[in-house]
Amino acid sequence: MTRGAVPGLTSPHPLGKLLPGVYQEDEFAMRFTAGLDDVLAPVLSTMDNFVSYVDPLLTPEDFLDWLASWVGVVPDERLPQDRRRRALASAIGHYRWRGTLTGIRDQLATITGHPVEVVDSGGVLGAISPGEPLPGEARPWIIARIPARAAADRDLVDSVLAAVKPAHVPHRVEVVDDARLP
Numbered sequence: 001m002t003r004g005a006v007p008g009l010t011s012p013h014p015l016g017k018l019l020p021g022v023y024q025e026d027e028f029a030m031r032f033t034a035g036l037d038d039v040l041a042p043v044l045s046t047m048d049n050f051v052s053y054v055d056p057l058l059t060p061e062d063f064l065d066w067l068a069s070w071v072g073v074v075p076d077e078r079l080p081q082d083r084r085r086r087a088l089a090s091a092i093g094h095y096r097w098r099g100t101l102t103g104i105r106d107q108l109a110t111i112t113g114h115p116v117e118v119v120d121s122g123g124v125l126g127a128i129s130p131g132e133p134l135p136g137e138a139r140p141w142i143i144a145r146i147p148a149r150a151a152a153d154r155d156l157v158d159s160v161l162a163a164v165k166p167a168h169v170p171h172r173v174e175v176v177d178d179a180r181l182p
Contacts, residue, residue, distance in 0.1 A: 011037040011044060056088040064088065071095075074163070078156055079111065086110055099166050108144055111160050112153050117145040117176075120169075142171040147178040 015033035016024060023029040052058040059067055064084060065075045071091045075084060087110050094110075097103025101118050108116040120143075122136030144161050146154065158173045165171055 009041045009045060011041040012048070013044065015040075056085050076111075076156060076159075078153075083111065083113055094164075098164060104142070104144070104161065104164055107164055108146070108157055108160060112146055112150040112157060114147050114150045116147075116150075116157075117180075119143050119145075140166075140169045142169055143174060144171065145174045145176045145180070147180075148175055149178055151175045 014037050016030045016037070019029060019033065046053065053060070053063055054067065056064070056067060061081060064081070068075045068084075068088050068091075071088070073088055073091045075088075079087065087107075090106075090110050094103055094107045097106065101120060105116055105118040108118065120136075121140045123134070123138070123140050142161070142165050144157060146157055150157070154173055154175060158171075161171050161173065
């Protein structure tokens with residue numbers, strides 16, 4: 001669906017009724033303003049409902065990608081519409097946690113619609129006491145474990161993980177038995 005002339009949509013503010021009386025009696029002036037009303041009715045309707053256009057859960061389907069571009073979300077056509085809407089609605093909150101285990105886990109769970117486990121090498125933690133060896137491994141890595149019921153989304157999870165993790169960290173996606181995840 002594209003925006004434009006909507007058959008049968010009337011203007012809530014017909015221009016002919018705003019003209020002085022002398023022009024309201026002129027047939028040409030009334031037909032001319034009626035034509036303008038047909039053109040302006042979708043614009044006025046959109047402006048009256050603008051709040052709905054910027055709400056990811058309410059916006060028309062053809063506006064989802066446009067709205068996603070506002071917050072830097074790359075839409076993925078493989079996702080069902082309800083998950084695309086939820087991913088877009090949670091995008092701003094995810095930016096706060098971007099690159100962290102919490103952020104990665106929450107974003108992958110939103111995309112798949114299932115719980116996801118994300119583990120890393122642990123190298124971002126610090127030692128508790130001076131002289132103690134640093135925790136974690138020297139080489140960073142991230143593993144995302146998705147349930148078998150989300151296995152069809154493995155490629156999608158891989159591409160989203162690549163986009164939201166720190167760029168220098170290698171990653172892997174594993175499909176595990178559903179019972180292993182919460």
